[in-house]
Amino acid sequence: MSIVVGLLALCLLFPSAAQAHDFEPERQLLVQVFPDRVDIMVEYLEAPGERSAMFSAQYLFGLGGGADEAFEELAKRAILPRMLDGLKFEVVGEQPRTNEPEVKIRHVDGRLMAAAMVTYDLPPLGEDERRTFAVHAADRSFLTTRTFIYGGEGLTRVDEPTGEDGAAAAEFFGLHRGQRWQAVFGQEKIE
Amino acid sequence: MHDERNVKTRRSFLPSLLLLFAAALTAGIGLFAGCQQEEESSYARAFQATHRTQLVGGPGALGEVGDWVMENDQIRIVIQDLSFNRGTGLFGGSLIDADLVRHDGQGDPFGGNGRDTFGEIFPAFFLEVIDPQEIVVVNDGADGEAAIIEVRGDGGEFVTMLRFFNQAMINAYDPAISDILFGSLPHSDKEPWVQFTARYILEPGAKYVRIETEMENLRNGTLTFPNSDLIGVASQFLPDFDLSGFTVPTGSAIGFGAANDLFIPGLGYDIRFGMEDVFRQSEIDLPALPGHLTDVLATSSTSGISYGYATAFDEENNFAHRMRDHYGDVDANLMLFLFEAAGYGGAFTHGVPEELGPGETFTAVNYFLLGSGDVASIRDQVYGLHGIDTQTVTGRVYDETTAQAVGKDAYVFIYEAADGSCRAEDEPTIVNQAFTRGEGYFQLQLPPGQYCHRARSGAATGDYVPFEVSADEPTNLRVFAPSSARVEAFIVDTTGNPIPAKMTIVGEYDPQPGLETRQYLFELMVGERWRTSESVNFDPDDLSPRQFIENIEFSSADGHAAVDIVPGQYTAYFSRGAEYSLVAKEFEVGPNGVARLNAQLERQINPDGYLSGDFHMHAEGSIDSGLDYNDRVISIAGEGVEVVVASDHNFISDYTPYIHRNQLQPFLRSIIGLELTTMEAGHFNAFPLRQDITSQSRGSVAWQNIPPQEIFDNIREMGSISPEDTIIQVNHPRDSILGYFSQHYVDALTGVADLPINTIPDDLTGTDRTQAVALAAAMSPSGPAFVQTDDDGEYLKDEDGNYMSTFSYNFDAIEVYNGKRLSVLRHFRMPPIEELSEEAIIYLLEQVVEPDEEDDEWEIDLNDFTDEEIAALLPTPGAILCDGDDVAVAGGLDDWYNFLNYRRPDGRYLTYTATGNSDSHHYGSPSDTEPGYPKNYFWVGHNDPQRMTSNELVDALKSHHNIVTNGPFINMRIDGQPIGSTVVSTTGTIEIELEARAADWVVGDKGLRYTLVANGEFLDETIVGDGTIELTDRVWTETITVDLDELSHTHFADGGLRDTWFVLEVEGDNNMFPAVQPAEIPPVPFDEALGVIAEPFGFGGSIEGLEPSEMVDVTPLAFTNPIWVIDDSAGEGRTEFEPPEPPKASCVDGEPSRTELRSLHDYMPFGERRLDAETVHIDRHAHDHFNPIQRELGELRDVRALFNHWHEH
Incomplete structure (x- = not known):
């Protein structure tokens, strides 16, 4: 069974040349830094076409039209590496403990869509302390990732100047392959 | 006792395992499939669709159950049945959908998930098309041979105005010449003389359809092409109409669709200006036609599908080859490309023989091709069809700075370098284009020779680099593209x-x-x-x-x-x-x-109680847009428009799912609507409508040969509230061939529609009258859409013997202001003389100066006139210019004022709501109007687009409570009553409150000014002062007290009644760049495109400087709907407004007259025309469509909550 899943995962990870004109998959990363944890959600929209169709057909809807619980679990395991491909998270100076990722999966307009949620527990942040969160995209990462980093429960970005045009409470960037981005959070308010 | 649930799981698990194994096997094969795909056996089929899954899916798919499908192992196409045309053409029987065969690319009840973006292709015999009578599967392909479908029919008119022209060329049916000479309007349902056939042939394994078009002489006698009898008659009236030696061309009209970029060798993607240069430099005269000779038309698109058109070698009948005395020694596989406008292109491929004997046929062979997205995938096939030897060229594109391979969809351009030179100043000829695949690789076929290549992977295109293709071995290229x-x-x-x-x-x-x-x-x-x-x-x-x-x-x-x-x-x-x-x-x-x-x-203005709306918007459902619905709603919301009416051409779209998908619901509300688009009888928006998802056009209705009132009735039946509460808006009424008022000949000075055949001046006699009658009969729109008919289809005449127009006044709104088209906002006035060209002055003098009859070479010399003499002879600047018996260039605002001033011919006083809309088709495109410029502020009593109902919109428009603007918000109240009200004044004195608000950048440092229009006349300075608007904190208000007696310069109704309607107009001079782009690209309207064909025959043409400018900066402009004031100072209890009915002006025959419709403060240099026919490159780009922040205004949710609710998105 693991060979089968592995083969499928391998197949899913590498786009074939036959799909040169297919739409791109899309990936979005939301990070929210709290005083005692970091919540990370990855949302992934598979490209329409063979991969989405095959995935859905074999895993989700091949069994009398409904998703079977066990096979949905297999699907989640197969899709998770693709969702997280090339991404690496870091809380600078700390080694947070990660919990089991939660994965949701669904099929929309011929495309496979999945969301993964993971929480890193951290020691509580003191009032004057800073916490730096970083995200890397490996050189091999095949997807540019729309990334949003927010503070939560009183934390705000403290490493960006706030000009008259109003640096917002949220920050986004396009994370390209080979890039590393970081954001520093503290208790200070944006003026 | 066993566990039911476990058993169930186990039972489903076993087959699932098998499935999984099969999937793994499939996946394993698929892993290597990128290099080598298993070859399926070739086949071809033709059949009539019985289910939507048999059709072609995709954004442009229009196929329907009952249509005819042809497919093989490579491609699938749909030919529409004998229904009304669901595209923008007239008749069924045309090829409307096409796509490569894809794993998941089939139709479904909701439109399918293929990639069809094709518009439509149909054969054109000169300008005559097939009115199909039957569609037959000649071979269904079961024998392993080619599948064949034939569409057979009579001649049909693409544009009825060209009926005579077509008759002269094609002989489709009895032209009834004597009828025309006696002023009888022509029919298209006389006895057919020619049978037309389009034969679609699909070979197994081919990525193209062979289209054979055939003409068969049905008469007992010989037919001549052109028709010598008709030409003889025509030459009596049109001395310059010389067709000796003319070969009647045939070819195709091809609507590639705006989602595809047309590429033509020699022109590349610059069809617009490339063709302009072709015509400017052309020295081709009749009997040849000007145009661009090419061996292929091909499109490109990053969506994975491209389309092409080519003609077969034909030494005998190829049009350009037959006319090689004029075109040079050209191969017999070239076609003459004529124009591209409004998503359509036209090309002539063959020449009809000079004669066809009884029962003889003439056949032309062309190809419609499909590719994988780039031009090269089309050209590769055309080389094969034309028997040209080629060599394989492969390569890889790298980023110029990083030397990393670029991704997919980078452009590689191939140029011919005849002498090996690749210097830009030598202007190498562009011949091909290829897209890179995933890792920057590309591949194409080229004949051996000297070439140059260039590449673009982002915003900039690289330099020319020479290379050679040898006949002996494949060529491999290493190409660098500039970094973005x-x-x-x-x-x-x-x-x-x-x-x-x-x-x-x-x-x-x-x-x-x-x-x-x-x-x-x-x-x-x-x-x-x-x-x-x-x-x-x-x-x-x-x-x-x-x-x-x-x-x-x-x-x-x-x-x-x-x-x-x-x-x-x-x-x-x-x-x-x-x-x-x-x-x-x-x-x-x-x-x-x-x-x-x-x-x-910062939100600098937010008019209380009003929402802003754009009631004319195009997207994916329109052949001349093709814009992804997601991009559409994002660009509308990005321009701050709060309510939009979706109005695709003959397709009922609903933006609501896309608004939700992009979480724009706090910002934008959409209303389902339609732009019912006729070919030559006007465009009409209707909303709010129901969307019928069981129909492929989502419930759009037929319009072909249907009179306007019936069209109005039919689309009102689609109303989501009720037929009565459905708004019918006449769009761009003064557009040339697309305008309802223009095509139905609405008099620009009275607002009354009549047919040209009825309005020939009584004092015209003799040959002049015969000629005028024949021309009016032969060259004006005809058929049941324009002329009332009885049950037998015969034209009806009134008691005076006049044909009866079908024009209907029963609409609700007039789109007075469309996009940046100020040229059709007001009637064109005489410009200041210092702005006129010498050519224009001479033309105007020729109209009023008596020629020297004894001097054959007499011509006007400006040196013979002093400036004062010229000023005295020319029309007064500011006067409406006439051309013959009509206003030279009519505008919708002056038309609307006429409607406000006069009763309709049946005695009713109908009031229409003026609207202004962008008519936007594209996304951030320079050739387009931005959504919301202009737009409407309509009264709903609140400021929340989310809770606005369709009824509120309809109520606002029916009560005329609407303000049209491209920037400032303006408002007016009379005696405390709002816009759209009817106010009864018992004192004869009224109080007018005026208001303007504007964001800083709209006004700039140029300020605003206003004027009040009363019964069509500007109020003079004694009442409104100099009209300056002084904004304080972005707001201006002013109150004016007006005694109706002071309005003595306006027109009042007979009987001393001083009833008056008032409209507030506001203007500024600030160029709103860069938020609003100037209209910089002159358009190619559809009629001008047809004029490309007509002009060599002596029709068309204009005098530069005597028509509105087509290029303008966008400056602030706003006007309100009226408030009607009833003068009841006599205390008679009057409640009904009496329109002023001023004496009707008219143009003076044959001369530009000084007709004064209303006085003007100053000459206003308005100009600009509609831009929806542009063909500049459209960036289709992938916006990230799923947004993580689902929220209401002012609310941010946390990531965990987003995940928890993820299934509920």
Whole structure:
């Protein structure tokens, strides 16, 4: 069974040349830094076409039209590496403990869509302390990732100047392959 | 006792395992399939569709159950049945959908998931098309041979105005010449003389359809082409109409669809100006026709499908080859490309023989081809069809800075270098284009020879590099593409919440004397986007740096916008329509660099109780748009429009799912609507409608040969509230061939429609009268859409013997102001003499100066006239110009004023609501109008688009409570009553409250001014002063007391009644660049495209300077709907408004007259025409469609909550 899943995962990870004109998959990363944890959600929209169709057909809807619980679990395991491909998270100076990722999966307009949620527990942040969160995209990462980093429960970005045009409470960037981005959070308010 | 649940699981698990194994096997095969696909056996089929899954899916798919499908192992096409045309053509039987065969590409009940973006192709016999009578499967392919379908029928008119022209050329049916000479309007249902056939042939394994078009002589006698009898008659009236030696051409009309970029060898993607240059430089005269000779038409698109058209070698009948005395020694596989406009192109391929004997046929063979997205995938096939030896060229494209391979969809352009030179100044000829695949690889076929290549993977195109293709071995190329830069921005409002907005990247350039920007700032030939300059009114001698727009991008509800640009120094402007501030950010970015910007926009005006709406909008459902619905709603919301009516051509769209998908519901509300689009009898918007998802056109109705009232009735039946509560809006009524008022000959001075055949002046006699009658009968629109008919289809006449027009006055609104088309806003007035060209002055003098009859070479010499004499002889500046018996160029605003002034011919006083809409078709395109420019402020009593109902919109428009503007908000009350009211004045004195509000950038430092229009006349300075508007904190108010007796210069109704309607007009001089682009690209209206064919025959043409300018800067302009004031100072209890009915003006026959419709403060240099026929390159780009921040305004949710509710999105 693991060979089968592995083969499928391998197949899913590498786009074939036959799909040169297919739409791109899309990936979005939301990070929210709290005083005692970091919540990370990855949302992934598979490209329409063979991969989405095959995935859905074999895993989700091949069994009398409904998703079977066990096979949905297999699907989640197969899709998770693709969702997280090339991404690496870091809380600078700390080694947070990660919990089991939660994965949701669904099929929309011929495309496979999945969301993964993971929480890193951290020691509580003191009032004057800073916490730096970083995200890397490996050189091999095949997807540019729309990334949003927010503070939560009183934390705000403290490493960006706030000009008259109003640096917002949220920050986004396009994370390209080979890039590393970081954001520093503290208790200070944006003026 | 066993566990039921476990058993169930186990039972389903076993087959599942088998399935999984099968999947793994499939996947394993699929893993290697990128290199080598298993070859399926070839086949071809033809059948009539019985289920939607048999059709072609995709954004442009129009196929329906009952249509005819042809498919093989490579492609699938749909030919529509004998229904009314669901595209923009007239008849069924045309090829409307086409796609490659795909794993998941089939139709479904909701439109399918294939990639069809094709419009329509149908054969054209000169300008005659097939009116199909039957569609037959000649071979269904079961025998393993080609599948064949035939469409057989009579001749049909694509445009009824060309009926005579077609008769002269094609002999489709008995032309009844004597009827025309006696002023009888022609029919198309006389006895057919020719049978037309389109034979579609699909071979197994082919990626093209062979289209054989056939003409068969049905008569007992010989037919001549052109018809010698008709030509003889025509030459009596048109001495210059000389067709000796003329070969009647045939070919195809091809609507490739705006989602596809047309590429033609020699022109590249610059069809618009490339063709203009062709015509300018052409020395081709009759009997040949001017145009561009090419062996292929091909499109490209990054969506994985491309389309092409080519003709077969035909030594005997190829049109250009037969006319090689005129075109030079050309091969017999070339076609003459004529025009592209409104998504359609036209090409002539063959010449009809001079004669066809009884039963004889003439056959022309052409090909419709499908490719995988680039031009090369089409050209590769055409080389094969034309028997041209080629060699394989492969290569890989790398980034110039990083030397990394680029991704997919980078452009590689191939040029012919006859002498091996690849210098830009030698202008190598562009011949091909290929897209890279995933890792930068590309492949194409080329005949051996000398070439150059260039590449573009982002915003800039690289230099020419020479290479050679030898006959002996494949060529491999290493190609470098210039690096791009990127701008990423985050846009918020003053609460810090992200908002949909627009980012405009503006750079500077140094003007080059005597050149247009397209000749040095960007290259249309390779599909680069047009860079709009800051103004169209530059002094050509001023060479100081000017601004241009490098690119435009919108943020969605997430506030995020990102776009690729050429590296350099820029200013990013952030805007959100005319209610928000404009924020500028300077930045510099190098190759492969990323500039990251933040911007905060302030809402500077928010008119209480009004919502802003754009009631004319196009997207994916329109052949001339093709814009993805997601991009559509993002760009509308980004321009600050709060309510939009979806109005695709003959397709009922609903934006609501896309608004929700992009989480724009706090910002934008959509109403389901339609632009019912006839070919030559007007365009009508209808809303709010029901969408019928069981219909492929979503419930659009037939319009072909149907009179307007019946069309109105039919679309009112689709109303979502009720037929009575469905708004019918006449769009751009003075558009030439697309305008309801123009095509039905609505008198621009009285508002009354009549047929030209009825309005020939009584004093015209003899030959002149015969000629006028024949021309009116032969060359004006006819058929049941224009002329009333009885049950037998015979034209009806009234008691005076006049044909009865079908024009219906039963509509609700007039789109007075459309896009940036100020040229059709007001009737064209005589410009100041100093602005006229010498040619125009001479033309005007020729109309009034008696020629010297004894001097055959007499002509006007301006040196013979003093300036004073010229001023005295020419029309007064500001006077409406007439051309013959009609206003030279009519405008919708003056038409609307006429309707307000006069009763209709049946005695009713009908009041129409004036609207203004963008008619936007594209996304951030320089050839387009931005959504919301102009727009409407309509009264709903609140400011929340989310809770607005369709009824509120209908109520506002039916009560005329609507303000039209491209920027400022303006308002007016009379005696406390709002716009649209009817006020009864018992004192004869009224109090008018005026108001204007505007964001800072809309007004600039140029200010605003206003004027009040009363019964069509401007109120003079004694009442309104100098009209200056002084804004304080962006607001201006003023109250004027008016005694109705003071309005003595206006027209009043007979009987001393002083009933008056009032409209407030506001204007400014501030150029709203860069938030609103100037209209810089002259359009190619459809009628002018047809004029390309008509002009060589002596029709068409205009005098430069005697028509409105087509290029304008966009400056503030707003006007209200009226308030009607009933004068009841006599205390008679009057409640019904009596229209003023001023004496009717008319044009003086044959001369530009000084007709004064109403006085003008100043000459107003309005100009500009509609831009929806543009063909500049459209950037289709992938916006990130799923936004993580699902929220209401002012609310941000946390990531965990988003995940928990993820299934509920």
